[in-house]
Amino acid sequence: MSDKNYLNKLADWSWDQASNIAAEDAVELETEHLQVLDAARRFYDQYGFSPSMRPLCKTVAEHCGLEKGRSIYLLQLFPGSPAKLVAKYAGLPKPKNCI
Template structure:
């Protein structure tokens, strides 16, 4: 069902599953995290691929407000590599430009 913790089928995703995967990484998801995951899933539905960092920032700004669309905000929520972590937790494929 998953390769390297990225879901192979978008329909397999659930919020409980996201919480579980994030907890294994030491991140406790809250409502702000879920807002970002939902925005990323909307992006995927619209464009057919997972957003890398710049498109993720823009999408989050559009869906959650300008202050939340800043990379520093996303780094605080998803330390290290926000685009990769958001994709994993949102049940999306790994973004193409992320190492």
């Protein structure tokens, strides 16, 4: 695992590991979180990079429904920087367009 908890080897990722990383940030992953993480991992499988905020919203809307693909919804689940946190918890590289 890298310094900032982004995985170096994507195959090392697991749901338990995601929960442990999130717990370090005082986030308890629930079903809604896991749906978003799954959508982000599908995006990565298809395109080969982690989604920044706009593609993340679009991907979540496609996989989880329009109401869940809104930035306000993602901010509620992943406060601060949803795209970075989703990548971190989903075992993906940090999105390139996120500071």
